[in-house]
Amino acid sequence: MIPETKICRRCLLEEAERGDILASVREKVEKLPPADRCSEEEYRARLDACLGCGSLSAGLCLKCGCYVEFRAAVKQMKCPNPADRRW
Secondary structure (H helix, E strand, O other): OOOOOOOOOOOOOOOOOOHHHHHHHHHHHHHOOHHHEOOHHHHHHHHHHHHOOOOEEOOEEOOOOOEHHHHOOEOOOOOOOOOOOOO
């Protein structure tokens, strides 16, 4: 019998223990030009806002399909939910 893996629906990648994907996302964030990245403080505030959103599922935004840990790092990006924009 194959053990069932639980997926954390309201977690970021780092909390959902998806280290393989998280490492790839972090690598892409590091490759962003510094001028295109938001500050660490703003990044954490954005992720905190995502944690309270019903459209977060295992590190993915169900509104746009992106990994929130990447989207939140890009300065010019906005929350993709026009009905309930969180940042």
